[in-house]
Amino acid sequence: MNERVLILGSGAREHALAWRLAKDGAELHIAPGNGGTLAFENHALDLANLQATKELARKLDPALIVVGPEAPLVAGAVDLLEGSGFSVFGPRREAARLEGSKAYAKSLMEKLGIPTAQSRTFHELEQALAYVRSSDAPLVLKADGLAAGKGVLMTRSPQEAEDGLRELMSERRFGNAGDVVVIEETLIGPEVSFHVLCDGTSALPLDTAQDHKRLLDGGVGPNTGGMGSFSPSPHVSRREREEILRVIVRPLLAEMERRGAPFRGVLFVGLMMTSVGPKVLEFNVRFGDPETQSLMVRLAGNFFETLRACATGTLVANAMGLGAGASATLVLASKGYPASGPRDLEIRGIAGAEAMGAQVFHAGTRVDGTRLVTAGGRVLSVTASGDSVREARKVAYRAAAEIEFEGMQYRTDIGA
Ligand code: AMP
Ligand code: GLY
Numbered sequence: 001m002n003e004r005v006l007i008l009g010s011g012a013r014e015h016a017l018a019w020r021l022a023k024d025g026a027e028l029h030i031a032p033g034n035g036g037t038l039a040f041e042n043h044a045l046d047l048a049n050l051q052a053t054k055e056l057a058r059k060l061d062p063a064l065i066v067v068g069p070e071a072p073l074v075a076g077a078v079d080l081l082e083g084s085g086f087s088v089f090g091p092r093r094e095a096a097r098l099e100g101s102k103a104y105a106k107s108l109m110e111k112l113g114i115p116t117a118q119s120r121t122f123h124e125l126e127q128a129l130a131y132v133r134s135s136d137a138p139l140v141l142k143a144d145g146l147a148a149g150k151g152v153l154m155t156r157s158p159q160e161a162e163d164g165l166r167e168l169m170s171e172r173r174f175g176n177a178g179d180v181v182v183i184e185e186t187l188i189g190p191e192v193s194f195h196v197l198c199d200g201t202s203a204l205p206l207d208t209a210q211d212h213k214r215l216l217d218g219g220v221g222p223n224t225g226g227m228g229s230f231s232p233s234p235h236v237s238r239r240e241r242e243e244i245l246r247v248i249v250r251p252l253l254a255e256m257e258r259r260g261a262p263f264r265g266v267l268f269v270g271l272m273m274t275s276v277g278p279k280v281l282e283f284n285v286r287f288g289d290p291e292t293q294s295l296m297v298r299l300a301g302n303f304f305e306t307l308r309a310c311a312t313g314t315l316v317a318n319a320m321g322l323g324a325g326a327s328a329t330l331v332l333a334s335k336g337y338p339a340s341g342p343r344d345l346e347i348r349g350i351a352g353a354e355a356m357g358a359q360v361f362h363a364g365t366r367v368d369g370t371r372l373v374t375a376g377g378r379v380l381s382v383t384a385s386g387d388s389v390r391e392a393r394k395v396a397y398r399a400a401a402e403i404e405f406e407g408m409q410y411r412t413d414i415g416a
Pocket of ligand 1: 117149152185188
């Protein structure tokens with residue numbers, strides 16, 4: 001019998017997870033899903049409604065639940081679902097604080113001597129203002145809580161830092177999330193991510209990846225949710241990967257376990273590769289988007305069993321590995337993105353793109369009668385694998401050229 005899996009979320013990340021788990025023979029259900037995950041079974045759901053999430057789980061009775069985005073994790077979805085007897089891939093609320101509170105993550109890193117930017121945490125605007133006035137280095141301001149990836153302000157002068165602090169702490173642009181602010185030094189270097197599957201005790205690293213956060217070629221223009229990704233990163237050597245596991249991941253897992261908040265799920269370590277070695281920028285407690293799309297096409301082995309082992313605390317550290325090679329993902333976005341733009345525009349050419357050897361993962365799409373139409377800012381991810389990132393990106397770009405919708409935009413330098 002096929003094992004049933006329920007994935008919570010609606011992005012290309014969730015579509016890629018579903019696609020990969022289906023290869024292991026799982027029967028996939030996605031809530032709420034998107035136009036692409038209709039290839040499996042979608043279920044209407046408001047992810048902010050934890051009771052409704054639990055009721056859907058009771059109805060479907062899956063062997064495994066995979067939580068995609070951070071908000072339900074930080075809100076305690078895993079505690080609730082595990083309390084109802086389900087196996088869930090994702091951390092409970094207390095462990096999800098690694099992403100849900102930057103001040104918490106910082107204090108833990110300080111205690112464990114994990115390399116990260118020097119920082120101070122402030123609860124009062126006046127004290128934070130006094131601190132930035134006395135500093136001449138460029139500072140990074142971070143709202144403590146979740147802010148949909150927008151709560152980080154890079155400042156170049158004390159004046160900009162003061163303005164930013166007022167925005168966060170008195171104008172409360174991100175509500176409660178900015179009541180506490182972490183101020184840190186600006187790190188310089190290439191930015192990479194390292195995804196590590198964890199069962200509370202053991203760690204199984206996937207490969208490194210990089211994403212492209214800015215809208216336009218050359219890394220300029222506004223910040224976005226991510227315009228593309230590739231894997232592996234050329235900036236992390238085998239020795240540095242070992243160092244990241246030894247100095248960052250293992251001490252963190254041991255401390256979380258000691259605190260009675262074992263970390264189960266995927267730890268996304270966001271790193272700056274500085275001239276003095278890797279330093280942590282952030283922890284996320286879920287898969288990255290669009291990094292996941294690039295990672296999923298490279299995975300060998302039984303991913304379903306590996307995720308279930310993480311959920312049940314039975315991970316064998318070398319249960320699966322990454323296939324050799326590399327991958328690249330292009331995000332195709334709507335006109336106007338990252339601001340909101342037109343919707344309901346017909347999308348054509350996906351079958352043609354897949355015939356070119358790429359996988360197309362959906363994000364902002366929906367099916368309207370017999371048409372597939374746009375329904376969001378990031379519409380599709382076009383992912384390809386190859387012997388090298390160079391080969392993979394060639395295939396991805398050829399495939400993307402097959403796809404059309406009005407106003408479609410994408411970067412031409414992903415993985416270049
Ligand atoms: P975070 O959500 O903490 O990863 O911050 C979002 C983005 O801001 C990161 O992906 C980096 O590009 C940038 N960033 C965060 N902290 C720093 C830092 N200390 N120095 C330089 N860039 C940073
Ligand atoms: N691509 C970065 C993230 O998922 O947070």
